Amino acid sequence: MSFLIDSSIMITSQILFFGFGWLFFMRQLFKDYEVRQYVVQVIFSVTFAFSCTMFELIIFEILGVLNSSSRYFHWKMNLCVILLILVFMVPFYIGYFIVSNIRLLHKQRLLFSCLLWLTFMYFFWKLGDPFPILSPKHGILSIEQLISRVGVIGVTLMALLSGFGAVNCPYTYMSYFLRNVTDTDILALERRLLQTMDMIISKKKRMAMTRRTMFQKGEVHNRPSGFWGMIKSVTTSAPGSENLTLIQQEVDALEELSRQLFLETADLYATKERIEYSKTFKGKYFNFLGYFFSIYCVWKIFMATINIVFDRVGKTDPVTRGIEITVNYLGIQFDVKFWSQHISFILVGIIIVTSIRGLLITLTKFFYAISSSKSSNVIVLLLAQIMGMYFVSSVLLIRMSMPLEYRTIITEVLGELQFNFYHRWFDVIFLVSALSSILFLYLAHKQAPEKHMAP
Amino acid sequence: MASLDRVKVLVLGDSGVGKSSLVHLLCQNQVLGNPSWTVGCSVDVRVHDYKEGTPEEKTYYIELWDVGGSVGSASSVKSTRAVFYNSVNGIILVHDLTNKKSSQNLYRWSLEALNRDLVPTGVLVTNGDYDREQFADNQIPLLVIGTKLDQIHENKRHEVLTRTAFLAEDFNAEEINLDCTNPRYLAAGSSNAVKLSRFFDKVIEKRYFLRDGNQIPGFPDRKRFGGGTLKSLHYD
Numbered sequence: 159m160s161f162l163i164d165s166s167i168m169i170t171s172q173i174l175f176f177g178f179g180w181l182f183f184m185r186q187l188f189k190d191y192e193v194r195q196y197v198v199q200v201i202f203s204v205t206f207a208f209s210c211t212m213f214e215l216i217i218f219e220i221l222g223v224l225n226s227s228s229r230y231f232h233w234k235m236n237l238c239v240i241l242l243i244l245v246f247m248v249p250f251y252i253g254y255f256i257v258s259n260i261r262l263l264h265k266q267r268l269l270f271s272c273l274l275w276l277t278f279m280y281f282f283w284k285l286g287d288p289f290p291i292l293s294p295k296h297g298i299l300s301i302e303q304l305i306s307r308v309g310v311i312g313v314t315l316m317a318l319l320s321g322f323g324a325v326n327c328p329y330t331y332m333s334y335f336l337r338n339v340t341d342t343d344i345l346a347l348e349r350r351l352l353q354t355m356d357m358i359i360s361k362k363k364r365m366a367m368t369r370r371t372m373f374q375k376g377e378v379h380n381r382p383s384g385f386w387g388m389i390k391s392v393t394t395s396a397p398g399s400e401n402l403t404l405i406q407q408e409v410d411a412l413e414e415l416s417r418q419l420f421l422e423t424a425d426l427y428a429t430k431e432r433i434e435y436s437k438t439f440k441g442k443y444f445n446f447l448g449y450f451f452s453i454y455c456v457w458k459i460f461m462a463t464i465n466i467v468f469d470r471v472g473k474t475d476p477v478t479r480g481i482e483i484t485v486n487y488l489g490i491q492f493d494v495k496f497w498s499q500h501i502s503f504i505l506v507g508i509i510i511v512t513s514i515r516g517l518l519i520t521l522t523k524f525f526y527a528i529s530s531s532k533s534s535n536v537i538v539l540l541l542a543q544i545m546g547m548y549f550v551s552s553v554l555l556i557r558m559s560m561p562l563e564y565r566t567i568i569t570e571v572l573g574e575l576q577f578n579f580y581h582r583w584f585d586v587i588f589l590v591s592a593l594s595s596i597l598f599l600y601l602a603h604k605q606a607p608e609k610h611m612a613p
Numbered sequence: 614m615a616s617l618d619r620v621k622v623l624v625l626g627d628s629g630v631g632k633s634s635l636v637h638l639l640c641q642n643q644v645l646g647n648p649s650w651t652v653g654c655s656v657d658v659r660v661h662d663y664k665e666g667t668p669e670e671k672t673y674y675i676e677l678w679d680v681g682g683s684v685g686s687a688s689s690v691k692s693t694r695a696v697f698y699n700s701v702n703g704i705i706l707v708h709d710l711t712n713k714k715s716s717q718n719l720y721r722w723s724l725e726a727l728n729r730d731l732v733p734t735g736v737l738v739t740n741g742d743y744d745r746e747q748f749a750d751n752q753i754p755l756l757v758i759g760t761k762l763d764q765i766h767e768n769k770r771h772e773v774l775t776r777t778a779f780l781a782e783d784f785n786a787e788e789i790n791l792d793c794t795n796p797r798y799l800a801a802g803s804s805n806a807v808k809l810s811r812f813f814d815k816v817i818e819k820r821y822f823l824r825d826g827n828q829i830p831g832f833p834d835r836k837r838f839g840g841g842t843l844k845s846l847h848y849d
Contacts, residue, residue: 191714348696355656355697362658363617363674366640370660413655420653420693427689 164228171214172207179206183538186522191534195255198535201248202542208240209549213510216556219567220503233571241304244546245282248539250275255535282307289579305550306575310583312551315544317584319520321591324455329599331448336436339429347426351419358412365405459592462585498561506559513552517545554580617660619674620820621700622813625722626707627715628683631760634793635707636679639809644794651681654697661813673817677705684721691725698726703754703816708780710759710773710790716780719757723784727751754819755786756812763792787812 180203184193193199215233218224253274257267286307329335435441481498521541528537557568558581569577624632633655637645640657659675680697682690704726708716759777774790781788789805791798799806 189714191712348693351653352696355654359656359658359676362640362656363619366658366660366674369641416654417652423696424687424690424693427692428687431689 160225161228161231164224165232167224168211168232172211175207175210175214176203178210179203182206182518186518187525187538187541188534195535197251198255198538201243201251202538205240205243205248205542205546208236208243209546210514211236212240212549212553213514216506216510216553216560216564216568217503220499220506220560220564222499230567230571233567237301237305237571240546240550241301241308244308244543244550245279245304248543248546249278252536252539252543253278255539259533259536285310289583302572302575305572308547309551309554309575309580312547312549313555313580313584314587315548316551316555317587318591319517321588321593322595323516324451324458324588325592325595325599328448328452328455331444331451335603336433337429339426339433341430344423344426344430347419347423351416351423354412354416354419358409358416361405361409361412365402365409368402368405455592459589462589462592465585466582466589502559502561502564506556509556509559510552514549517548521545551580555584617672617674618821619676620702620813620816621676621678622703622705622816623698623701623726624677624679624705624707625719625726627709627712627718627722628681630707630709630712630715631793632679632681632707635705635758635760636677638793638796638799639677642796644796651679653681654694655679655681659813661810661817663814663817665810673813675813675816684718684725694725701726701753702820703756703812705756705758705812706784706786707758707760708777709761710777711761711764713776716759716777719780719784723755727753751785752819754812754815755784756809757781757784757786757788759788759790760793762790762798763795 180199183199183202187202188199211232215229215236218229250271254267254271257270257274286303289306289310436445480501521544525534525537525541553568554572554575554577557565557577560568624636626632628650631648633651634645634648636655636657637643640659656679657677659677661673661675663669663671663673678697680694682694686694704723706719706723708719757777757780765773777788777790787808789808791805797803799809
């Protein structure tokens with residue numbers, strides 16, 4: 159009886175999450191596009207729903223809600239479904255939509271998408287070889303095999319994003335890094351841009367007129383296309399078309415210049431807006447936060463280095479350590495069991511919410527930057543895949559932040575994975591990502607002012 | 614050669630609708646083989662015979678400014694784009710017949726381009742909502758072009774074309790629906806080619822033949838002149 163009640167609670171919450179994913183998809187991601195393939199939207203929402211359910215189960219675990227055996231059952235079921243989606247469904251549909259975009263292969267879409275999926279499975283399997291993640295006693299098609307590989311990919315992604323985020327956050331918040339941009343700079347650049355456009359126009363006018371006179375005289379301009387075209391154009395060519403090719407090359411160079419100038423001007427406008435924003439209250443508040451975050455970032459890099467160098471893996475979670483410190487050193491006595499439950503709930507809850515929110519925002523930004531009307535389906539599915547893997551590995555890593563008594567369920571459900579390996583791997587990738595982001599931002603920052611000062 | 618008079622026409626629309634292919638087709642009478650992302654603005658020139666076939670025939674250069682990007686771009690990109698909207702003589706609005714959102718975004722595109730010209734008068738346009746009166750006031754000729762006609766299935770064609778007819782009416786503009794990868798839609802003598810020609814003639818007339826008190830946009834008296842001259846220009 160209680161099992162039924164528990165299951166109905168779980169299903170209701172899953173439907174809620176599904177609805178939220180659906181809305182997010184429609185309102186945020188696909189704002190400017192028309193949804194023609196509802197499959198994509200459904201897959202995205204389903205992935206989101208099942209990922210959130212996992213987090214919900216963790217919270218229920220801490221709070222002790224629902225029957226313990228029904229929790230275990232739902233864990234297993236959820237995990238199976240998510241793995242099914244991430245390893246079978248989403249990659250298959252990604253292959254299918256990629257193939258649909260290519261006109262040549264349109265006829266045998268299913269065949270080619272199956273081929274693509276098989277290639278994906280092969281590489282996915284090979285991924286497990288260089289990592290010491292499994293004990294040899296597991297069978298070939300067990301959950302542990304799949305989870306371990308998904309975990310590796312997901313942890314890499316998480317570490318990359320955290321590393322970059324940890325460095326980028328103070329860089330964007332703090333106004334110390336803002337370059338000084340005046341209105342005259344912008345006007346000068348705009349003038350250059352318009353001058354370049356005028357030069358392009360005058361050349362294009364010449365080309366258009368030449369083409370027109372050639373057309374009236376009955377000559378035809380064959381642009382040298384392909385290898386044989388180039389050979390032919392060396393020997394036989396009307397003087398008009400030679401002229402055209404020359405001018406076309408000049409125009410190409412000028413167009414490249416105009417693109418550069420456009421991007422630089424947009425950059426200057428963005429910097430100017432940031433300068434104005436930093437003078438407001440909100441801007442000042444974020445600037446202040448930026449200083450905090452930079453300290454936090456430095457500390458995290460330091461800790462990651464220490465962990466790697468001294469081969470140290472934390473045994474206790476922050477909650478228990480915090481309580482130990484307060485009890486032993488500060489002498490404050492309180493009910494350990496009661497407080498550890500509530501504090502870990504709050505801590506884990508905050509971690510979950512911020513990571514979901516951060517991921518969704520990052521995904522949206524990414525999507526706007528790189529998608530077009532043709533590739534939007536493929537990109538959304540890729541994002542769904544990344545999201546699923548990210549959330550699965552979050553569950554893996556969050557285990558470390560929870561007190562021992564709550565860890566057992568995760569250990570039971572996920573099987574005997576080498577959890578320590580994942581933490582070590584996270585530290586390594588985090589370090590690499592943070593350091594290369596620092597280098598990258600430093601170079602980008604150095605290069606920009608020199609460009610603008612050029613006459 | 615460069616001594617011919619010129620007019621400037623903007624080509625606006627969401628990314629991926631086919632503006633670059635369209636401009637290439639209009640200016641070089643060839644299909645664009647490898648369309649790629651337009652960063653910033655790309656320009657092309659079309660040589661147009663104004664009032665072709667009559668004794669007053671004269672050749673003009675029509676500059677087609679194909680501005681890339683989307684309506685939802687960052688405001689820094691929008692400010693940069695605004696530099697291209699100076700002294701515009703005509704606007705071609707391009708939308709994708711297979712994507713309804715691109716048609717809806719045309720209102721925002723036209724407001725973005727037209728606001729640039731209205732700013733000097735100090736007339737504040739609020740929050741970008743579509744307002745028919747702003748378009749009734751507009752002196753700049755508009756043309757609405759729908760692309761990817763070949764991808765619309767036969768039985769849906771009627772519904773799509775009705776929708777686009779309403780759209781063109783809202784803008785008080787002519788409309789053309791075509792496929793940019795097929796030059797036969799703009800073949801000489803076809804109704805599309807005639808509409809295009811009429812549009813360019815209208816743009817040239819507005820620029821060069823109505824200098825009496827009607828030239829500067831935002832001139833407060835233009836409403837008086839606008840109504841009268843508009844009627845005489847309406848070909849039908």
